[in-house]
Amino acid sequence: MSRTLNSEKPFQISIPSSDLTLLQQKLELVRLAHEVDNAGWDYGVPLSEIKRLTAYWKDTFLPKWRDHEAKLNEDLGPQFTRDIEVDGGFGKINVHHVHRKSAVVDAVPLLFVHGWPGSVLEVKKILPLLVEESPDHPSFHVVAVSLPGYGFSEAPQKKGFEAVQMAEVCNKLMLSLGYTEYVTQGGDMGSLVTRKIAQIYGPKHSKAWHTNSPMYVFILTVDMDFNAHYITLNAVESPHILSSVPYSCSPIFYSAILQTLGYSLDDSPVGLLAWIYEKLVNWSDGYSWTDDEVLTWISVYWFSKSGPAASTRIYYELAQAYPEGIFSGVQTPIPVGHSYFPKDIFVVPRRWIKAANPTLAFESDHEGGGHFAAHERPEELVSDLRRMFGKGGPCYGVVPGKTGY
Secondary structure (H helix, E strand, O other): OOOEOOOOEEEOOOOOHHHHHHHHHHHHOOOOOOOOOOOOOOOOOOHHHHHHHHHHHHHHHHHHHHHHHHHHHHHHOOEEEEEEEEOOOOEEEEEEEEEEOOOOOOOEEEEEEOOOOOOHHHHOOOHHHHOOOOOOOOOEEEEEEOOOOOOOOOOOOOOOOOHHHHHHHHHHHHHHOOOOOEEEEEOOHHHHHHHHHHHHHOOOOEEEEEEOOHHHHOOOOOOOOHHHHHOOOOOOHHHHHHHHHHHOOHHHHHHHHHHHHHHHHHHOHHHHHHHHHHHHHHOOOOOOOOHHHHHHHHHHHHOOOOOHHHHHHHHHHHHHHOOOOOOOOOOOOOOEEEEEOOOOOOOOOHHHHHHHOOOEEEEEEOOOOOOOHHHHOHHHHHHHHHHHHOOOOOOOOOEOOEOOO
């Protein structure tokens, strides 16, 4: 019988000095790629940007890593690790997580699940807002997990570890912390995982869920007439659906290349920088990333427990587990809330989403924002959660005895 091991330990980010030295050496020995004239962003990150960020990483950011590390521990604390035993012969996986409790005893337990190319860092800005005590809105006890293979969690060593196993790890983590009933929030990969949690562990444990990546909960079923819906796209919907087309087959694309690409990501910090920085810029809505923000996100991948490539394997596993598409089987037995940010990488007509989600209980439109809502628009995302779970909201009191006030 599977079990959750009683092995919780306090955790602090503390990168070995030898790892810092190795990174310094690799940055000093970088060989940069050739660039064609006037390329701009057409071929990816411009050479001038990579030169600037590499120099800053090597000469300014990395020498002050201990300061950045201390700030991360302060912003994310308290942090822990725990061994979770996974069904199906996957054994135990050591899972890193943030666990910050509200001063409100009856706060709503909320599991936050990050995406790619994010990490547990995505919770940093919304964490103090979620636990805030106020008579005007609900408060939350927040658990933010580093998914297996990401950040400071171990990676699975056996093939076949996909969204079902991710959901199992998350649910067992919440149970181990005493949260037998809880709600969830996630974007990108986090949306897929929280949907699986809702399907498998709702309504017994998972009571409601919210996502800022509605495409991850979209399905064209045999009961829907694709052509009838497609041809009636209006002037507002058409540009967005067309702009998201290049990413629509990304899981299949990733599954074919990422293990091979992974050797470069694990060996070259500048290669990792270029790969992720391009996504941060192009997938956000004009957000002004500071160099420190970018390099903190990249450094968490570089210093991750199992290396940067470990986080990419899930795309292969998803392609194998769901050949009909990872967006299939969207229906869940519990309420779901959607926040729509117009510059997300997946944008589909609203009525398609509604037709496929009979338990859709909450919707919120935003004038700006992209793929990284928790980082780009933290106040707006938290406001949506407060309205969804607060007094008068569709999911008020959905966790019995936990209203957040």
